Amino acid sequence: MSARRVTASWMRAGRRALAGFPVAPVPCEMWARRRRALAEAVTLVRVFYLCLFLILLDRCDSWEHWWHLQALSLLWPVAWFAWTGIRAGVVIVVTASLAGALVAGVMPHVRAYRVAAAAGLWVFAAFFNSFGVVNHALHVWVWAAVLFVLLPDGGVDHLRRCTGRAQRYLRVFWSAQAAVLLFYSLSGSFKLAGAALQISRGQVSVFSPTALARHAAVRLTEIGRSGPGAAVGGFVIDHPYVGWPLFLTALYVEVFSVVVAFRPALHRAWGVCLISIHLGICFTLSILFSWHMLLVGLLLICSPAAPLNATWWQVAGSLPVWGDVMAWAGRIRGRRAAARLWPGLAA
Amino acid sequence: MRTRRGGFRERAYYRRTNCLLLGLLAVYLALVVYVERVPGKEEVFPFASWSLFSMVPNEYRDYSLRLLEMGDGRLRRPAYFEDAGDVIPWVTHNGARMAIQHLGDAAEHGREQEVAEVRKYLEALYLGGHKSLKYQVVARRYDPLERWRTGHFREERTLATFEATDAVEANKMEPVLLEPRQGHLPHPVGKREGT
Numbered sequence: 001m002s003a004r005r006v007t008a009s010w011m012r013a014g015r016r017a018l019a020g021f022p023v024a025p026v027p028c029e030m031w032a033r034r035r036r037a038l039a040e041a042v043t044l045v046r047v048f049y050l051c052l053f054l055i056l057l058d059r060c061d062s063w064e065h066w067w068h069l070q071a072l073s074l075l076w077p078v079a080w081f082a083w084t085g086i087r088a089g090v091v092i093v094v095t096a097s098l099a100g101a102l103v104a105g106v107m108p109h110v111r112a113y114r115v116a117a118a119a120g121l122w123v124f125a126a127f128f129n130s131f132g133v134v135n136h137a138l139h140v141w142v143w144a145a146v147l148f149v150l151l152p153d154g155g156v157d158h159l160r161r162c163t164g165r166a167q168r169y170l171r172v173f174w175s176a177q178a179a180v181l182l183f184y185s186l187s188g189s190f191k192l193a194g195a196a197l198q199i200s201r202g203q204v205s206v207f208s209p210t211a212l213a214r215h216a217a218v219r220l221t222e223i224g225r226s227g228p229g230a231a232v233g234g235f236v237i238d239h240p241y242v243g244w245p246l247f248l249t250a251l252y253v254e255v256f257s258v259v260v261a262f263r264p265a266l267h268r269a270w271g272v273c274l275i276s277i278h279l280g281i282c283f284t285l286s287i288l289f290s291w292h293m294l295l296v297g298l299l300l301i302c303s304p305a306a307p308l309n310a311t312w313w314q315v316a317g318s319l320p321v322w323g324d325v326m327a328w329a330g331r332i333r334g335r336r337a338a339a340r341l342w343p344g345l346a347a
Numbered sequence: 348m349r350t351r352r353g354g355f356r357e358r359a360y361y362r363r364t365n366c367l368l369l370g371l372l373a374v375y376l377a378l379v380v381y382v383e384r385v386p387g388k389e390e391v392f393p394f395a396s397w398s399l400f401s402m403v404p405n406e407y408r409d410y411s412l413r414l415l416e417m418g419d420g421r422l423r424r425p426a427y428f429e430d431a432g433d434v435i436p437w438v439t440h441n442g443a444r445m446a447i448q449h450l451g452d453a454a455e456h457g458r459e460q461e462v463a464e465v466r467k468y469l470e471a472l473y474l475g476g477h478k479s480l481k482y483q484v485v486a487r488r489y490d491p492l493e494r495w496r497t498g499h500f501r502e503e504r505t506l507a508t509f510e511a512t513d514a515v516e517a518n519k520m521e522p523v524l525l526e527p528r529q530g531h532l533p534h535p536v537g538k539r540e541g542t
């Protein structure tokens with residue numbers, strides 16, 4: 001067997017393991033599901049650009065402040081402000097990002113417009129993060145926009161005519177979903193790495209009951225005990241055992257997010273969980289990730305790959321760890337049963 | 348025949364797209380590992396490592412500004428930057444906090460040029476609008492829960508005392524443009540995030 005085939009076979013096996021060994025649907029059902037998913041994905045891409053336009057427009061109350069800026073700590077994509085000056089730079093960035101998002105919203109099937117939207121958003125995000133700190137509010141949108149550049153051109157009818165093209169469209173859309181989920185997994189993984197380090201030093205770690213209370217105490221004192229988190233955050237600090245199970249659940253959701261990309265039955269439930277985590281962060285740490293929540297809603301809660309009628313049992317059976325244990329147990333049981341029926345198969 | 352050729356082409360595009368996505372993933376993860384192997388190294392925009400709240404604050408060390416005097420007399424007694432919300436509107440802004448951490452780290456390690464650069468944008472962006480603001484850069488050490496309950500700091504060290512440029516004069520100045528950021532930022536126990 002050639003190396004290429006071996007690699008492909010291993011990748012297929014890995015994908016199946018990540019997906020929790022799903023039962024393959026019958027072909028007609030699979031094609032119907034794919035047709036529906038394609039139509040939904042095309043609509044969602046358009047909605048993505050229109051939401052992006054509104055997000056950028058929503059900053060209009062800052063335009064006057066930006067107009068009067070005297071100094072910036074420039075990130076490299078907007079280093080050219082040094083030649084144009086801040087005012088001209090701000091005008092260029094704001095105009096280009098708004099125009100790019102709008103034209104891509106009107107004609108998302110044209111790659112040139114999607115490139116314009118991604119480039120506009122990229123420089124806008126760089127400018128937005130040139131105030132002395134890199135926030136991550138727009139990063140997920142930037143990456144989703146960059147990935148959507150790879151979508152094949154054409155409307156839904158044009159895409160449907162060719163299976164390969166439709167498959168490519170869905171794969172690129174899935175990559176945007178997977179990227180967002182990967183970012184959450186990275187965040188969770190670094191928390192686990194931090195926990196390992198702190199446990200080895202004998203410090204309070206992320207698994208400690210006071211972990212959330214300590215984060216909240218630092219954050220709320222940093223901002224003068226203000227914001228929406230002041231009340232609930234204060235309660236969590238005074239009663240750390242209330243926040244402990246929630247924090248551990250959030251850690252589980254974050255760590256295994258990337259696995260969920262391979263399990264469509266979980267897309268909607270995970271989207272709700274991630275938004276709930278953001279609400280929890282808002283009400284304990286006074287940090288609102290509203291743009292993340294919007295994108296999670298678009299890509300996961302509205303996921304075109306999610307089954308229309310997923311039962312609770314299906315969702316529970318797809319859960320990372322629990323679902324995997326069940327799937328592996330089922331496979332082992334199935335093999336034993338098969339070996340009893342056809343002893344030659346085991347050999 | 349034409350359809351078959353189109354099908355082959357689409358399959359090639361599909362494979363190429365998959366390779367591109369895998370390549371992008373590899374580059375992203377490599378950059379994340381490269382940035383995170385040195386604590387405090389600033390990320391390469393837009394390749395965020397998403398290492399947020401990774402370490403639980405035990406004994407916390409940070410920097411803040413102790414505001415001493417304001418020309419307009421609105422500051423009645425010295426206060427830390429985060430507790431001066433009634434006179435400075437930017438106290439909750441994450442950018443202000445990170446700029447202060449940057450300033451404190453540069454001041455503590457005697458990096459004069461960096462101090463001057465950070466002061467330029469810190470004073471223009473986050474301390475603007477106040478005449479003759481006198482402030483100190485303070486290094487602090489505290490237990491978060493203890494500070495929350497009692498307001499007690501285990502250590503407070505004054506690193507430098509500065510006077511912010513007159514805001515009216517600052518508005519008449521030529522725009523100050525700084526070099527694109529690179530290198531290291533001070534690394535508090537947990538990175539903070541805010542929109």
